[in-house]
Amino acid sequence: MSESIDVVSSQQLGGLLQMTPAQIRKDLSYFGRFGKQGRGYDVRFLLHELQEILGLDREWRACLVGVGRLGRAIINYPGFYRENFRIVAAFDGDRAQVGSTIGEFNVQSMDELSDTVIDKKISIGIVAVPAQQAQNVIDVLIENNIKGILNYAPVAAKVPMNIVVRNIDPVLSLQSMTFYLRELE
């Protein structure tokens, strides 16, 4: 959203987000503090409030499990830091990797996960291990009070209801397109 306007209407927001203005108003009113009938939304105020509601006004700490090619790419990806997500520890189940250095990290053994999660106030686990190890790693993270899982392994993880999982699997994404692509041919 451009920083150069002070007020935005539900019409304008709807256009940007490809939603109806009515839906925009309804969604925002769910949180109940934005409406200024006939005037629109103060951009700076709206942005601030939304960031707070969404929990994006603070830093979130994550640990990475799996330091293979994918894990190393994740550690080196600058996008997380820019948006206040900070990887603060890296683990691997492979003893050959433990103790090696990647960027600023010493790769730790899974035995150290419990203490590290508490010490470093980690709330998100990033899973970058092979498919057949993923469920086990996710179970260990959940046992250690991790509530959010960013899962790069190509498996549908089984987790309790109160755990939030997001899957990053490009093959699954491609497979979810082909039904529509076939119809378009």
Place this chain on the structure above:
Amino acid sequence: MSESIDVVSSQQLGGLLQMTPAQIRKDLSYFGRFGKQGRGYDVRFLLHELQEILGLDREWRACLVGVGRLGRAIINYPGFYRENFRIVAAFDGDRAQVGSTIGEFNVQSMDELSDTVIDKKISIGIVAVPAQQAQNVIDVLIENNIKGILNYAPVAAKVPMNIVVRNIDPVLSLQSMTFYLRELE
């Protein structure tokens, strides 16, 4: 799904997919050829039919645009090939990259995209360019009759209704978790 059973009930499928048996039966009946009252589904037949319906019984060809660190990781990722998605060409807008070799690919200039898409029967474009170039690259792909976009750039692409886009953006995935994580704290 285990290959060692011949018949599966909607009850069993529902358990595996965390859905109700009624929803399983309803969803499958939409395609109208599976029901065997009281007996369940023949696994081999169901798998074959679903693969055909979903367009997963054939090869799909993709081109990659952007051969930076991310693009190179994508080219080297074995998961696509295993599931019948084949990257058959790589492009980059940066003249310094054009002509270089990555694996089996000669990196091509964007000028060659039109002809290559036709010659190699490409239907999917994988976008691995920086955010500020992504919309332009996506527009070029669509102009050249690409109907499916796998977008790794952290932007919400604007595309016509008949284009299928899937976004692979880990930061967006993390940002969509924090609202729930905050509530759990």
